[in-house]
Amino acid sequence: MNADSRLLIDCRNVRKMFPDPAGVPFAAVDAVSFRLSSGEIVGLLGPDGAGKTTLIRLITGLMKPHEGSIFVLNLDSVKKSRAIQSSIGYMPQKFGLYEDLTVRENMELYARMHGVSGQDREKRFRSLLSMTSLERFTGRLAGKLSGGMKQKLGLCCSLISSPPLILLDEPTVGVDPLSRRELWNILGQFSHEEGVGVLVSTSYMDESAYCNRTLIMYQGRLLVDAPPADVIARAEGMCVTVQTPEKINTRQFQSRLSAMPGIINATPQGGTVRIILPPDHPTRQKLEEYHPQPGSPDFSDGFMTLLAEQTDPAPEDVPVPEGKPLPEQAAEGDVVIRVTDLVRRFGNFTAVNHVSFSVRKGQVFGLLGPNGAGKSTTFRMLCGLLPATSGTLNVAGADLRTAAARARRKVGYVAQKFSMYGMLTTRQNLEFFAGAYGMAGKERKDAIQAMEEEFRLTPYMDSPAAHLPGGYKQRLSMACGLLHSPDILFLDEPTSGADPLARRDFWLRINSLAEKGVTIIITTHFLGEAEFCDNMLIMMDGTTLAEGSPDEIRKHAPPREDGAPASLEDAFLAITEQYMKKGGENS
Template sequence: MNADSQPLIDCRNVRKMFPDPAGVPFAAVDGVSFRLSPGEIVGLLGPDGAGKTTLIRLITGLMKPHEGSISVLNLDSVKKARAIQASIGYMPQKFGLYEDLTVRENMELYARMHGVSGQDREKRFRSLLSMTSLERFTTRLAGKLSGGMKQKLGLCCSLVSSPPLILLDEPTVGVDPLSRRELWNILGQFSREEGVGVLVSTSYMDESAYCNRTLIMYKGGLLMDAPPADVIARAEGMCITVRTPEGIHARQFQSRLAALPGIINATPQGGTVRIILPRDHPTRQKLEEYHPQPGQPDFSDGFMTLLAGQTDLTPQDIPAPAETPPPDQGTGGETIIQVTDLVRKFGSFTAVNHVSFSVSRGQVFGLLGPNGAGKSTTFRMLCGLLPATGGTLNVAGADLRTAAARARRRVGYVAQKFSMYGMLTTRQNLEFFAGAYGMAGKERRDAIRSMEEEFHLTPYMNAPAAHLPGGYKQRLSMACGLLHSPDILFLDEPTSGADPLARRDFWLRINSLAEKGVTIIITTHFLGEAEFCDNMLIMMDGTTLAEGSPDEIRNYAPPRKDGAPASLEDAFLAITEEHMRKGGEES
């Protein structure tokens, strides 16, 4: 890359103001300056509400800055907004695919919108379809594609006009690790072969490895503009690992360590817990009994240390862990969910094919798999939202094929996408869901008051749910799911799009619930979170590929070239790729 080349993006002291729910103006983007050159991939990272989406929309010319200037392809973002939009590739969080059109029809529509026709169009289509492995699906309706395939089609539509610059806003949210890797490989190929500049926001810290530079935002400001290695270096000497004592699960030990003063982050990893702690902090002395070992920092560690310099990262509003850890509930105990030979067909298509597993009371159980694996269908059957075609499914002592309503009264459900009623206030949402669970009178009032206090919702009780900050939307969803004190809590991609700080606080709360005996069933594409599970099931093409504890699943991973311990993501990719290889051989 030529350092003297004309930048594709040149932002100078950009500021954008918005009113908060009380009408007080605040800076969503505050004095941001950076450049992006041809052939460069730049990652945009930051916690929820940092200003990432606002900055991208300013660059596209969809919004006007209150202060500063933005030049895109040497065009002023205010005066030449339409020319910019016609010249770049832009993929927002909710990309506008037409679900009743086929893959090819969607691409043809976007080609016509950008004036691409004739031989140029056909050559471009062949290249894009080959690169994204969508050649076999050109006649399939977009609405029938898996999440990962929809993202690839959205990328094809964004790239159909051969733009010199691509802007992508969280393109991998809700996408499995296999599809995420494929998307990044496609972006890398375009960057290398065509000199395309790429600006992409992401909540997955590991994706920084694909970027030349990273921009880290916080409260509208730009904290750091540097290569990923420089961010990682911030945590040098601060990462240590301690072995989990006998008799408790690593996630239970993690909740206790996370409550200690000075701990920036703590994550379970096999039989150990990785801790980020300043080098000379007094808490290090308290950890000596666990024989701490130095660890290798990663980008997430550097990210968290950078945020720690801006705010107090001590977990807030999280129930304190019990002084005496409960026994490890990962094995044994009362079986609260029993699934045997579960089958679900949609016409001639078998979405779930003879799946069996069991879950004990107080366990955290993960349902994992690529997009389209059948885990969401299994999840919906467990919740009683979808009837099974065959097999038996017993939840909380009730057979869901004969007593679904009775079982549903003992479960709570938190959907992947915010599913509260946006025009209703926080209080009205709680009242509505309490009524849906059959609660009335004093029981309902006490339950709402309890959830208000536990999730610290008091400042927002009279605010419309649609106007809540992202973290409080998640709290409200959890509060509504827990109003009736369920025995089982179902969580469908609950941290999709969340940053490491939000994920940390979420899992501290989940650990607290599990210690009280609540059984947690969770789907997630974030493999780091699977370390919190007692057991997990990995599915693909409707069948079970692997089941076991995190340590048992990790055994599926091949040895790493760098000698580092295998991760759950290594194991997940090995398991799914082996299944795909066998499928290819059989066909």
């Protein structure tokens, strides 16, 4: 910390209480103390429900602590909350852009709200628009921007008043890797050039690399306040890589390893599985048959190791696939989704441009691409929610142009945003969706009971869906999508904003479904998750840039300077950047 740095946040023993679903008080933020100074970028991480959003809202003065004190810019957060709010930049999870106003009009509105006018305003606009590459889009309605561009505009609006401190709550959730990197570069510029202090919560472990320090919360408590390197060091000597046996699907092999005692985490990487396991654990002996090789830990490994010290790291009641051998190629008759020359236009705009691919029974197929690439439009057409302009879609043996209703009865759908009825209880939501699928009597009762047990929803069956913790909202969405035992399950950004623990348990469930023959179509911005896919399609500007298995996609990445194997994120960035250099335009 520089001698001339200014203290911007001073939290001392802060506690905030809330009632749980039974009305019993619990500490959402429990005796948290930390400081943040000018020019620092501090990352705030933790599992769902750890208290990250509550802590940020306490710092802004939008909530009052029950105990402790918070000083922001040397102002008391309780007595001077309005002064704090007018002096800092704050970007909540759902930033308040006005979608019927243009980019320029949104910025002008926020400038007036913060009293920025005249030459100062125009100079600030030019700087922000240049830094975020939004100059060409000032006349576009905010509602017509891609997700990544909306986040950039939200950041511009938060920084118009040149605040000394900016607080961002999950700014990169649902944003593609290219846009995430751009957002962090912008934050780095403001921190370095203007001395802005930044506190940012994130669910992406790799984003810790952009932070000077990381704060890791769990059940309201602050477990760690340290540089990222210190967190990584917690997993030193615990990382090993094992080769997947022949004729076994790597995804299934990973699930079996995850269930072994002592294994904190296991992730597929090409034809190998990367494992985090204490060096002296007896399970090490059982891994010898797979010829384990030592590996280097990353921040996610240190994070998972830290959480394992707080709780049992074993997956909770998640079914584990048996790991039946799979043939390298299924017969042509096993193709359950076939897309040929698919086109979708909105007026003069072509959102999907002659896309073709096929998916076999029991496969996990990923649709990837930057925000605005056309994958959500493709996804909606596959689900029968949007008609194609031209081309053919055959899903579950039915042509969606002529038999959409018949195809929809064989599919389940989990939306990107929580789409259950918030005022209905968990039980009422399950009953409603069972009725929508035409289920009645004993079939309906048995299906609801099976989902209640499968997803461990019993504690929340009579709670309004809107009040469920984020992880349980995801469980309820999955339960409703699986009630009628569909042949095909569509998942739109299902783990957006989820922490590594929740993602691990989610993928164990998906692997189990795939082994039972359910076909999974998933969109995701989390490239680490794409390793779980058997095949994937990368799109940009509505066109196909690459298609293949994770290993085939990885071949597009240039060699890394450190000699480490290329990641899917390396390949994704290389593919999209090469396309843009050839004249493609990410609009």
